[in-house]
Amino acid sequence: MAEGLGNRLRDLRAERDLTQAALAEMVGVSRKTINTVENGVFIPSTLLALRLARALGCPVETIFSLED
Amino acid sequence: MTCDASVEAAERASRGRAIIMAIAAVVLLINAVIQMGDPDYVRPGVRGGSWVVLVGLWMFIFANGGGLRLRGRMRELLNDELSLRNRARAVTAGFYMALAAALAVYLVTWRVEIVAGDAIKLISAAGLATALFVYAWLEWR
Numbered sequence: 108m109a110e111g112l113g114n115r116l117r118d119l120r121a122e123r124d125l126t127q128a129a130l131a132e133m134v135g136v137s138r139k140t141i142n143t144v145e146n147g148v149f150i151p152s153t154l155l156a157l158r159l160a161r162a163l164g165c166p167v168e169t170i171f172s173l174e175d
Numbered sequence: 176m177t178c179d180a181s182v183e184a185a186e187r188a189s190r191g192r193a194i195i196m197a198i199a200a201v202v203l204l205i206n207a208v209i210q211m212g213d214p215d216y217v218r219p220g221v222r223g224g225s226w227v228v229l230v231g232l233w234m235f236i237f238a239n240g241g242g243l244r245l246r247g248r249m250r251e252l253l254n255d256e257l258s259l260r261n262r263a264r265a266v267t268a269g270f271y272m273a274l275a276a277a278l279a280v281y282l283v284t285w286r287v288e289i290v291a292g293d294a295i296k297l298i299s300a301a302g303l304a305t306a307l308f309v310y311a312w313l314e315w316r
Contacts, residue, residue: 128182128183131182131252132181132182135251135252135255136252136255136256136257137182137185137186137189137252137253137255137257137258138182138183138186139186139189139257140255140256140257140258143257149256149257149260151256152256155256
């Protein structure tokens, strides 16, 4: 997990029965991008974070949070 | 094509691109080594110009993500945020390698004479091949 940033993308995606590929298609990125975000390897831009939030139907703070 | 299919096709294309860029890096290095010290390859003419074409072509392909023939959705998926970041990291690595190669060539010239054309080939090959390798590796993993 990238230092300082927590994310619940994998859990939220699984709750909605979405594959990585399906979510990738919804937000217009590659499946690898979703995978690297879930694993904390890649910190997405604000734009992509907002697109993910819209696709999952939740506020962006639900997906990403600062780790204390 | 279904939604998932276009994402999967982009993933396959991305891996194909990584392989091609890694091969290009090897070809570039082999060419630099083969041409080193041969005056025919630094004189004006077809042989001398071949290096300009080779480096110029791969620089252009690298700069636009290798998706020259791709349009629309596929191009967008292949050059998404992660891919652009990977390319930026590859450019950084290539830049530092080119600087290191330039320093190395500078030091070597204290003992051995190197023709300017050969020095430029070494520096450009080191920089561009590193960028291509790093990009290929980041896109592949």
